[in-house]
Amino acid sequence: MFKQFATRLRLVSSSSDSRNRTQSQEPKQQLSHLNGHGQRITENTSTNGIAPQEPNNGYLGFRSCNQFWDKAKDQWTDAYRVAQAQSLPTHSRIIAYNRKNSMHPHNSHIWVEIHDKPLLDLLRPLFQGYNAFTGAIPGIDARHVYMRREQLRRLLPQSDESQALPAEKIIHADLQQLLEYIEAEFAGVTFELEHMKKEEDPHIKWDLLWALFVPGESLETSESISGLDMAFKPKTWVYSDYDENDSSSNSKPCFEVHGEFLEWTGSRYTPTRIRRVISRYAGTKSIHTLAFKPLTPSRKSNLTKRGKQYIKLAGMHHRNYQSYIMWEERERDSFLISRRREKTTKKARADGRVMVDILSFRRFNPEQDIWDADDLADINSQDRGPSELREDSPELYLLPPTVFGWSFALKRWGQLIVEKLTDITFETDAFAHLVLPEDDKELIQALVEAQAKAKNTPAFEDVIPGKGNGLVMLFHGNTGTGKVFKAKRACFTSIAHTYLQTLTAEAVSEYLKLPLYSVSSHELREDSQMGDFEASLKHILAISSLWKAVLLIDEADNFVQERSIDAANSGGGSSKVVAFLRVLEYHSGIVILTTNYVRDIDRALRS
Numbered sequence: 021m022f023k024q025f026a027t028r029l030r031l032v033s034s035s036s037d038s039r040n041r042t043q044s045q046e047p048k049q050q051l052s053h054l055n056g057h058g059q060r061i062t063e064n065t066s067t068n069g070i071a072p073q074e075p076n077n078g079y080l081g082f083r084s085c086n087q088f089w090d091k092a093k094d095q096w097t098d099a100y101r102v103a104q105a106q107s108l109p110t111h112s113r114i115i116a117y118n119r120k121n122s123m124h125p126h127n128s129h130i131w132v133e134i135h136d137k138p139l140l141d142l143l144r145p146l147f148q149g150y151n152a153f154t155g156a157i158p159g160i161d162a163r164h165v166y167m168r169r170e171q172l173r174r175l176l177p178q179s180d181e182s183q184a185l186p187a188e189k190i191i192h193a194d195l196q197q198l199l200e201y202i203e204a205e206f207a208g209v210t211f212e213l214e215h216m217k218k219e220e221d222p223h224i225k226w227d228l229l230w231a232l233f234v235p236g237e238s239l240e241t242s243e244s245i246s247g248l249d250m251a252f253k254p255k256t257w258v259y260s261d262y263d264e265n266d267s268s269s270n271s272k273p274c275f276e277v278h279g280e281f282l283e284w285t286g287s288r289y290t291p292t293r294i295r296r297v298i299s300r301y302a303g304t305k306s307i308h309t310l311a312f313k314p315l316t317p318s319r320k321s322n323l324t325k326r327g328k329q330y331i332k333l334a335g336m337h338h339r340n341y342q343s344y345i346m347w348e349e350r351e352r353d354s355f356l357i358s359r360r361r362e363k364t365t366k367k368a369r370a371d372g373r374v375m376v377d378i379l380s381f382r383r384f385n386p387e388q389d390i391w392d393a394d395d396l397a398d399i400n401s402q403d404r405g406p407s408e409l410r411e412d413s414p415e416l417y418l419l420p421p422t423v424f425g426w427s428f429a430l431k432r433w434g435q436l437i438v439e440k441l442t443d444i445t446f447e448t449d450a451f452a453h454l455v456l457p458e459d460d461k462e463l464i465q466a467l468v469e470a471q472a473k474a475k476n477t478p479a480f481e482d483v484i485p486g487k488g489n490g491l492v493m494l495f496h497g498n499t500g501t502g503k504v505f506k507a508k509r510a511c512f513t514s515i516a517h518t519y520l521q522t523l524t525a526e527a528v529s530e531y532l533k534l535p536l537y538s539v540s541s542h543e544l545r546e547d548s549q550m551g552d553f554e555a556s557l558k559h560i561l562a563i564s565s566l567w568k569a570v571l572l573i574d575e576a577d578n579f580v581q582e583r584s585i586d587a588a589n590s591g592g593g594s595s596k597v598v599a600f601l602r603v604l605e606y607h608s609g610i611v612i613l614t615t616n617y618v619r620d621i622d623r624a625l626r627s
Contacts, residue, residue, distance in 0.1 A: 083112035089121040126259040130162035223304035248421035252281040286379035288407040327416030343440035345370035372429035381424040450527035489608040535569040
């Protein structure tokens, strides 16, 4: 499983590199170097945990030295001392700095600077996307070089290069020297990785987590809200002194990995940034208990199958659902000073019909739109993401385990589990089960059928453009007579206890194979101010139009009752009736109203 973590171990003697010793092992060292006349000069140097290093290792194009973090100067400082300045090589094309930070050991590393442009041009293509080879003096963390040493080795000539140009020979010699240096410096890492791949349950040290990043390979993690498995491509990693997202005072040093996965945002599949953090721990831990782990071929295959289901849900889709809906809420603590309020994950059972629709989620929930400038990858970059994916697309495994949608049962937005969404089997014979006179059933069926087939050409058109294109039906009767039984078969399985009141609306939606969006007077905010009431009504009608849903407004007594002169003069409920009728006239879909007070229906509705 972890064969990719390590190549064949190259043995080096335990005395080959004094830089890996601790302070107690070498309190004092003798530094030897050549002066400008070829004479060897020896100098005694005591160090603070940093071994003095011979500045030139014998190859004129390569130089290595030790550095320590100087807190006073806030910079890395050379640890070696030389007797004469001219003892340094006049030009080094590669300089390796073995940097040690005694206060923060996790910041210790080897930094490799490349001072030769031809060599830099050779290396750059292999390190695209890394925070490397930038600035006035291009450089890179040697750990990245170590992880790509096999690819770098393939850049070396495999045969006699006697015919090669002198410049090419120099480049190859420099690269060979760099690889030999990396092999020696990371011999201990190679040993650890060789041991790991032999274990059934591999354990890893915190300071070796970077070695999990095999070039070209993806990682597996858990999705933040649902906790389900997902994959992402790692881009960068870093050891930090603390977790910047941890507001507690006891934040530990941590290892951060930043990567990207693909997600449908309503118009295209966009690379979305992901961040995972592992706080410092002692000893070793099983990689299966970490916040991320290498993605195995079998897991990649399973995630690809799920990705095929995901791409079928791009756009608007009416589906059946049997699981939880999940969402995030921010803590509303008035005493919380920090801008970054804590988020809590909520979930509730949402069995029944749902509408998968990310664009509407973003439109009607702008404060919950997760795709802000910090989360989306650069839309101008080459990694912008495909506008569409097919079932044979290699990126399918990078798609998440959830989609955004609306639960008609709970009447709320949230994340829905992809694998729990199934096609709906509509009960198109629902009209046959209605206990109504046949003439009434035939009339209702004919009206809704004509409206559904009209599409761009309304069955009932007003002389004013955009007005009167919808179908509004008012069902009346005493409580429990089945008036809404005439309208709401869509939620058939989830509201059996009230099915005598809702079946007609259900039958309409089932017959038309359309969603049924049921709202109450409370959801229309009938007790609120006029502006809020009208905004709520327009919001619900807008969603119904987008989804071509049959809208059921149950117990709409306050909106259809006859207006009195006194109420009109006082501007009370009468004004809401006027607003209700005005907005309803411009709705192009099917609306079913129910009331218990047929004798109190306003004359405007009778016309």
